[in-house]
Amino acid sequence: MAGFTGFTQQGLTFLQQIAQNNTKEWFEEHRDIYEQHLLLPMRKLVTDLGTDMMAIDELFEIRPAIGKTISRMNRDTRFSHDKSLYRSNIWLTFKRSRKNWxxxxxxxxxxxxxWWRYGLGYYSASRATMDLFRQQLIRAPADFLKIAExxxxNFLIEGESYKRPLIKDQPQELATWYNKKSWALISHHHDMEPLFSNQLVDILSKDFRRLSPIYDFLMKIEGLKKNHNSVVS
Structure with missing residues (x-):
């Protein structure tokens, strides 16, 4: 499989149109556009990023496949108020293989x-995870803030915060992190031009590697969770 050369306007148009024609019939009629202009380049993008991502964590799942690193187009509507059959967006992830990802x-x-965006964080961190995160934050605040530089x-700290500060008069640079119920670092973009060339590989690889100190910090928390669970069990 040749390397990533970019997405196409046809792929973006498909995502726009499926939001307006959200039926199985329409999707099947246009499946070839999805496969050639969205799925195939996404697989190539995952492949091209794989080596650099393995340098961050050798246990990352990097197989360029739906359900491994690439999102499904069809939605699970069983427990959702939104009954749309298909998404109007597509994504990739790099994470360790686990059930509770x-x-x-x-x-x-x-x-x-x-639009496009990328980053690092939690989809929905548990309370236990965030409690451990806060413990580490309080234990060495200066060390964490240095890492967080x-x-x-270009990255924003996003996620719902508690309505009331958990610690009164905490310095703002710490409170921004400490008061989150869950969080992700996200870089938002509306200039679509970078998606149309292999420039995207360099953008993502460079910034993903730049965030690796944060990832390493979070993986220490994963280790604490394992130790805690083994003690409890």
């Missing part, structure tokens, strides 16, 4: 018809 640190890249200039 939403509670583990994950790298991601995602795009829709007129790598998020500048």
């Amino acid at each position: 939403t509670d583990a640190p994950t790298y991601f890249f995602e795009f829709g018809p007129d 790598c998020i500048h200039p």
Whole structure:
């Protein structure tokens, strides 16, 4: 499989149109566009990023396949108010293989018809995970803030915060992290031009590696979780 050369306007148009024609019939009629202009280049992108991602964590799942690193187009609507059959966006992830992946640190890249974003964080961190994160934050705040300098200039700390500060009069640079119920570092973009060439590989690889000190910090918390669970059991 040749290397990633970019996505196409046809792929973006497909994502726009499927939001308006969200039926199995329409998807099947246009499946070839999805496979050639979205799935195939996404597989190539995963492959091209794989070596650099393995340098961050050799246990990452890097197989360029749906359900491994690439999202499915069809949605599970059983427990959702939104009954749309198909997504109008597509994404990739780099994470360790595990059942409860939403509670583990994950790298991601995602795009829709007129936007794209990428970053690192939790899809939905558990309370136990965030409690351990806060413990480590309080234990060595200066060390963490030095590590966290790598998020500048383009990553925002996103996620729901508690309505009331958990610690009164805590310095703002710590409170921003400490008061999150879950969080992710996200870089948002609306200029679609970088998606149309292999420049995207360099952008993602460079910034994913730049965030690796944060990832390493979060993986220490994963180790603490394992130790805690083994003691409890």
